[in-house]
Amino acid sequence: MKKLLLIDDNLTLLNFLARDLSIYYDVISFSESKLAIEFIQSNAKELNIIVSDYKMPLYNGIEVLKAAKEAAPHSIRLLLTGYIDAVDEKDQKGIYNLIIDKNVIKDARELVRNIEELPKGLK
Structure with a gap:
């Protein structure tokens, strides 16, 4: 089973997504970005x-x-945001494979579909 790391400071959303995504992936979740970065650096090969x-x-x-990207360049990286207009995509080229508007994600299956439908060159 693929390992998915999920980071969100909104505990309600984090727990909801982690629970539902665990049907499809081995999910590890963090609500603190600093701890998530430390985990990525220590476990990059597994992610x-x-x-x-x-x-x-x-x-x-x-x-x-x-x-x-630096620690685990092989990983698929997705940015979830409710502030899609605030993200300047041209300055972030190559950092993430896909940006997803939280406001249009209805459930975890839709997020899984977005991940699995990425073109092979982006995976």
Whole structure:
């Protein structure tokens, strides 16, 4: 089973997604970006998919996924945000494979579909 790391400071959403995604993946979740980065650096080889919220205290999702790209370049990296207009995609080229608007994700199956439908060149 693929390992998915999920980072979001919203505990309600984190627990909801972690529970539902655990049907499809071996899910590890963090609500603190600093701890998530430390985990990524220590366990990079094991991580297949990294999904991070954008707006978080201390380190934002771009910073988390930048650390993930350096430590685990083989991983699929997704940025989840409710602030899609605030993310300047051209400045973040290559840091994440896909940006997803939290406001349009209805359930975990839709997130899984987004992950699994990524073109092979982006995986």
